[in-house]
Amino acid sequence: MTADDRLSGPPAPEGRPRISLRPAWPGDAVLLQSWRKEASVKRFQPLAAASVAQLRAELSSHTPRDLYRSVGDKFQWLVLVDGEPAGWITLVVTNWDHGLAEVGYALSTAYQRRGVMPEAITLLLADLFLNTRLERIEARCTVDNDASQRVLERVGFAREGRLRKYFVLGGRRVDNYLYAVLREDFAPRPE
């Protein structure tokens, strides 16, 4: 892990925080576990209980640079706000042959509603479409998660359908929306 692995945009305008991403490493397991327990983080997504040891083992099994060699299936980044850890983004590659992946994300409660995640996802998409063979990035969120839908639409995802009774949340099955962004949606090619 070097400074080169960090993803960041141009300097933030006056008064705005600087958003960047860096690959998550095993030492982040404690932080991830504490965020996963926050009520606002769990509200719209079924996060299974995981021990620090389990999270650390999972993070140890990822090699961030594999992403750029088209191998591996799960990658995680920490979202940094002015250099401080604020949340995380997970990318699961479902099929390298077809360039398919799915993204998931969350911010710690204190960093929500500050316009952080749209910027963080935009940084990641720019990197993925520039430096990997991925062609289609999907995301799912519950139909009640207005903030997540706003984020996805703002960064260029299109809503493609409704996944009925997709998962169990708070003891009941809930519908999800399926979103996706294609390489050409994000960076339209000249005619």
Ligand SMILES: CC(C)(COP(=O)(O)OP(=O)(O)OC[C@H]1O[C@@H](n2cnc3c(N)ncnc32)[C@H](O)[C@@H]1OP(=O)(O)O)[C@@H](O)C(=O)NCCC(=O)NCCS
């Ligand atoms: C969903 C989440 C990633 C949004 O990121 P964010 O950086 O807080 O989003 P923003 O501050 O850019 O807000 C996006 C929009 O949603 C609105 N919004 C944010 N939080 C909201 C909330 N709790 N309820 C309703 N609207 C909300 C904002 O006002 C903004 O509206 P606008 O488009 O009119 O400006 C973040 O709130 C979060 O981590 N939530 C908990 C985990 C989660 O739900 N993850 C997604 C699972 S699919």
